[in-house]
Amino acid sequence: MNARRAGRAVARIATAAVLAVMLLAGARASAFAGFNGSRILATGGASQIEGAAGGGIVPWAVIAGYGSNSEWGVTGFYTHVSVDDYDLDAAGIAAGYSNRIELSYARQQFDLGTLGDALGVDKKFRQDIFGAKVRLWGDLIYGRGPQVSAGVQYKRHLDFALPRAIGARRNDDTDFYITATKLFLAGLFDRNVFANATLRLSRANQIGILGFGGDKDDSRDVLFEGSAGIFITRHIAAGFEYRQQPDNLSFATQDDWFDAFVAVFPNKHVAIVAAYADLGSVATLDKQSGWYLSLEVSF
Amino acid sequence: MLIRILVCIVALGMSGCAQHPSSVKYGDDDLYRALGGETGITAIVDQFLWNLADDERINAHFVDTNLQRFRTKLIEQFCELSGGPCTYTGDTMKLSHAGMGIDHAGFNALVEALIEAMEAHNVATGPQNRLLALLAPMHADIIEKG
Numbered sequence: 001m002n003a004r005r006a007g008r009a010v011a012r013i014a015t016a017a018v019l020a021v022m023l024l025a026g027a028r029a030s031a032f033a034g035f036n037g038s039r040i041l042a043t044g045g046a047s048q049i050e051g052a053a054g055g056g057i058v059p060w061a062v063i064a065g066y067g068s069n070s071e072w073g074v075t076g077f078y079t080h081v082s083v084d085d086y087d088l089d090a091a092g093i094a095a096g097y098s099n100r101i102e103l104s105y106a107r108q109q110f111d112l113g114t115l116g117d118a119l120g121v122d123k124k125f126r127q128d129i130f131g132a133k134v135r136l137w138g139d140l141i142y143g144r145g146p147q148v149s150a151g152v153q154y155k156r157h158l159d160f161a162l163p164r165a166i167g168a169r170r171n172d173d174t175d176f177y178i179t180a181t182k183l184f185l186a187g188l189f190d191r192n193v194f195a196n197a198t199l200r201l202s203r204a205n206q207i208g209i210l211g212f213g214g215d216k217d218d219s220r221d222v223l224f225e226g227s228a229g230i231f232i233t234r235h236i237a238a239g240f241e242y243r244q245q246p247d248n249l250s251f252a253t254q255d256d257w258f259d260a261f262v263a264v265f266p267n268k269h270v271a272i273v274a275a276y277a278d279l280g281s282v283a284t285l286d287k288q289s290g291w292y293l294s295l296e297v298s299f
Numbered sequence: 300m301l302i303r304i305l306v307c308i309v310a311l312g313m314s315g316c317a318q319h320p321s322s323v324k325y326g327d328d329d330l331y332r333a334l335g336g337e338t339g340i341t342a343i344v345d346q347f348l349w350n351l352a353d354d355e356r357i358n359a360h361f362v363d364t365n366l367q368r369f370r371t372k373l374i375e376q377f378c379e380l381s382g383g384p385c386t387y388t389g390d391t392m393k394l395s396h397a398g399m400g401i402d403h404a405g406f407n408a409l410v411e412a413l414i415e416a417m418e419a420h421n422v423a424t425g426p427q428n429r430l431l432a433l434l435a436p437m438h439a440d441i442i443e444k445g
Contacts, residue, residue, distance in 0.1 A: 038356060038403070038404035038405075038407040038408055038411075039407055040407055040410055040411065040414075068402075068403045068404035068407055069402045069403050069404045070404075071404060099403065139438075141435060142435055142438035142439070143438065143439065185428055185429075185431050185432035185435055186425070186428035186429045186431070186432040189425070190424070190425030190426070190428050190429055191424070191425070191428060192428050231424075232424075233424050234414070234424065234427075
């Protein structure tokens with residue numbers, strides 16, 4: 001137990017160190033040709049919980065980083081979510097090229113907390129998520145239509161014993177999604193506003209933390225996810241998100257997710273997102289709400 | 300125009316006139332005033348030009364540009380767009396940017412240079428967004444390659 005705790009502390013310190021190095025590197029990144037992201041501040045969004053460029057829980061059509069024509073953008077993030085009975089840590093990296101394609105990797109670690117104690121099982125679930133996203137057409141800001149992108153997220157559960165025991169059918173699976181995002185300049189009260197809609201094909205239980213598919217339903221469902229927000233200044237945005245969830249397990253019902261967020265973009269190298277999240281019922285424990293905090297570095 | 304406004308006031312009452320598009324458009328120079336009028340717009344354009352000159356992503360595109368003319372026409376254009384008492388006498392956006400080879404990265408550099416110029420002259424967020432919203436539709440005519 002102590003060894004595991006120590007291991008976790010080391011992992012956290014290592015993550016912090018990596019982020020600190022990236023932050024310093026980001027400050028010098030303009031010195032490297034090809035890493036001069038030209039896109040306008042905040043147009044890379046933040047890193048959503050599965051590692052794609054987006055909001056907090058929803059992927060957006062934007063490509064990670066600030067790369068425009070023939071430019072690269074690279075981001076790294078660390079997110080902590082703490083609700084009544086659970087904690088979720090996520091960390092990952094993403095690369096975007098030419099405002100066209102994005103590749104991402106994220107590791108999630110879910111802490112079962114009190115439920116783990118009650119069940120007398122290993123308290124932690126880990127999941128890897130490999131993502132790819134392509135901008136199909138349109139531009140976030142310019143032109144009439146929205147920016148539209150399509151993406152996949154391959155997810156692999158690393159501690160599948162308990163999800164299997166509660167009825168999950170698969171330890172790995174792929175989500176497919178299509179997403180449209182638009183920013184409206186001076187759209188409301190002379191402020192820039194944005195809206196996003198995402199359709200996802202998925203059978204992930206609690207985004208995969210409880211495995212994929214289940215005894216009740218093992219087929220993929222079409223799920224809706226949406227975000228909307230307003231830039232109070234060009235550095236600060238506030239908004240809401242919604243994410244529909246499937247209901248595959250007879251062991252526990254699953255509620256849709258909501259959050260209300262504030263995002264701060266001090267410059268093109270840092271994005272900080274703080275949110276209040278309501279995840280509803282998670283693995284039989286109802287009314288799971290709490291806070292979400294995310295740091296992204298970008299260069 | 301004065302007669303139309305008077306008729307409007309009589310016929311519809313004050314609130315009706317406020318919602319009438321033609322009477323809103325006429326004399327709606329609050330963006331022009333928020334940008335600081337002629338003095339403010341001139342200062343913003345000058346700062347914008349300095350920012351462009353300093354920006355290696357974009358300055359090479361302007362080596363063949365007649366900067367004096369560019370400055371004058373840009374001031375005219377911002378003045379007219381923001382509701383000021385000017386008429387833009389320059390070429391269309393397509394013609395004036397023909398052959399410059401401005402791509403998305405270059406266009407973003409132009410937008411950033413303008414935002415930084417407005418920031419430098421303490422233009423508030425609302426008027427900044429409104430000017431950008433008026434300029435954004437020109438995107439398609441200015442960019443020449445994907």
